[in-house]
Amino acid sequence: NAGVTQTPKFRVLKTGQSMTLLCAQDMNHEYMYWYRQDPGMGLRLIHYSVGEGTTAKGEVPDGYNVSRLKKQNFLLGLESAAPSQTSVYFCASSYPLRVSYNEQFFGPGTRLTVL
């Protein structure tokens, strides 16, 4: 049981390049999330998905696209990377949020630098 895994762990891009971050979970969770974490800003939600084939925007979606073609995978794409997208990206998954149980399980993160 690997939990939530992220690929790659580190990446350096040049401005304008594109890349895809892969998140995979083996806990059969319905919900999946992509966050970015910057110093002094905390975790900010980029996009999320409440089920296979569905996606929704979070609080900072601009410059990113996502896809959830399979329940266990959630992909985050950067079409044209900008230095402002230098950050640590975390994927998370959970069961459907409800009053009594809301734990999100996080992957180890991807450290992305855009030059």
Next chain:
Amino acid sequence: RKEVEQDPGPFNVPEGATVAFNCTYSNSASQSFFWYRQDCRKEPKLLMSVYSSGNEDGRFTAQLNRASQYISLLIRDSKLSDSATYLCVVPGGNNRLAFGKGNQVVVIP
């Protein structure tokens, strides 16, 4: 008012001492609250959940004050291994959780 607000610190605490910090939230209808722990350069992990007035787990106690809309976390007999950032988390609506910026705790030998 932001959904979740925390004083980032750092909170420097001598080993063996007690440290406490608060988190304020804006949504008075929130029913559940959480503290996550994040070690340096690691992912956040759930520390404890708070559904009613409070919760206790060993040296860690979380309390909820609904009237003033804040949650507190108290760590007794601090260990060096308690050094981390503690994130306050509240359901933010639209199937998401709202994370605070975290309280950084540094336990000093």
